[in-house]
Amino acid sequence: MRYYTAGESHGQGLVAIVEDVPAGLKISEEQINVDLARRQAGYGRGGRMKIEHDTVQVISGVRFGRTIGSPVAMLVANRDWANWTDRMAPFGEPPLDLAREVTPRPGHADLVGALKTNTDDCRNILERSSARTTAPRVAAAGIAREFLADLGVEIFSYVTGIGSAVMREDDPFMNPSRYTPLEIETSEVRCPDAEASEAMKREIDRAIKDKDSLGGTFRVIVRGLLPGVGGYAVPAERLTSTIxxxxxxxxxxxxxxxxxxxxAARKPGSQVHDPILLDRTKAEFTRASNNAGGLEGGMTTGMPLVVTAAMKPIPTLMQPLQTVDLDTLEVAQASKERSDVCAVPACAVVAEGEVAFAIADAYMRKFGSDNMADIKAAIKAYKQRLNTVSR
Structure with a gap:
């Protein structure tokens, strides 16, 4: 299962196409819209979120709520397109008063993209490199998430730090059963630690006052995985690589x-590797700990997958950094776009979708991809074989 997207931040809309979707998978338009709303939420989001209220329009590949085995095409419309029609028109001549973007932002794709594509207008770059283009990714990921949910696999995330405010050091992420999505979503920064959440909000408030931006860290958890999904023999099939x-x-x-x-690089092997146990009551192998985060040799161990990511601060600053004007080659201030101060909680939702696609693809490589009935039958047979081995 894989996806492609197209569209610009201020274009007519953002498109996603998902290929290799098995037939017979139940799809919830409502759930996709819930995830799109989660991507737009979070403390520190900017003015664009007040304009856009993302919803998905499924164009193909689904009939009466179930996939039919063909590519699924989706559209997320841009409401702000009404304000950008002349500046982003696909055809015709540019307006006489068109203001080109010639002051690239440090930390963004503006300058290197302009150099790469031989353009004198960074607008051509920033429209596609904008975080706005993650909206169709989240919509597309709804297919992968429904697929995994139908197989008993759950994916969620939580924020572990924003700026200098971080969760307590004893966060038991090696036992992620402690956290639930419901508990996380009640926090404005999507952190289950109430004390840390308040500290993160204070960090964001300070950044707003200073006209600055903040990054942070978040963790994606996947529960209900079978062992042996992924690959070790081919580098590109290792889940550590694909995820x-x-x-x-x-x-x-x-x-x-x-x-x-x-x-793990700072500890001896005896304190890193997870001892293997046999649960005779369930006839399955398990681990005494989960320091590996649910992956060994590029494959799932059956323990929860635990992956942490770090997001840098947003490059658009209301108090811009120094840059060079591409027209005059003189010192200038970087351009300003309507932007967020902090988007770590939103980025975590995007990351859930990316992880979902990587795991869904690995499941389909192992158990087939034609239809859900055959996939579930293959998984049932695999579980029976594993139970036989562990006995």
Whole structure:
């Protein structure tokens, strides 16, 4: 299962196409819209969120609420298109008073994109490199999430830090059964630690006052995974590779850790690797700990998947940094777009979708992709074989 997207931040709309979707999968338009709303929410979001109220329009691939085995096409319309029609028109001549974007923002794709594509207007770059283009990713991910949910796999995320405000050091992420999506969604910053949440909000308030921006860290959890999904023999099939690559495809992601992550490099092996146990009552292998974050050798262990990502601060600043004017080659202030102060909670929702696609694709590689009935039968047979081995 894979997706493609098209569209610009201020264009008519954002399009997603999902391929290799098995037939017979029940799809909820309402749930996709819930996830789109979650992507728009969060403390520190900017003025654009007051304009857009994202909803999905499914154009193909679904009939009477179930997939039919063909590509699923979706559209998320841009309400702000009405204010940008002359400046973003696909055809015709540009307006005489068109203001080109010639003061690229440090930290954004503006300058290097303009150099790469030989344009003198950074608008051509920033429209597509905008975080707004993650909306169709979230819509597309609704297909992968429904697929995994139908197989008993649950995905959620929570924020672990914004700026210098972080969750307590004893956060038991190695036992993610403690947290529930309902508990997380009650927080404005999507953090289950109430004390840390208030500290994060104070950090955002300070950044607003200083006309600055903030990044942070978040964690994605996947529960209900079967062991042995993924691959070890082919580098591109290792889930550490596919999930890591998917997360790094999100704008502003600068680091990814699985389980204990970088801390594992500072400890001896006896304190890192997870002892293997046999649960005879359930006839299944398990682990005494989950320092690996649910992956070994690029494959799922059956323990919860735990992956943490770091997001840099948003490049658009209300008190801009120094740049160079591409017309005059003189010192200038970077351009300002309507932007967020902090989008870490929203980025975590996008990351859930990216992880969902990577895992859904791995499941389909192992158990088939034609239709849900055959996939479920293959999974049932696989579970029976695992139970036989563990006996």
């Amino acid at each position: 890591g690559g998917a997360l790094f495809s999100i704008p502003a992601i600068k680091g990814v850790e699985f389980g204990m992550g970088f801390e």
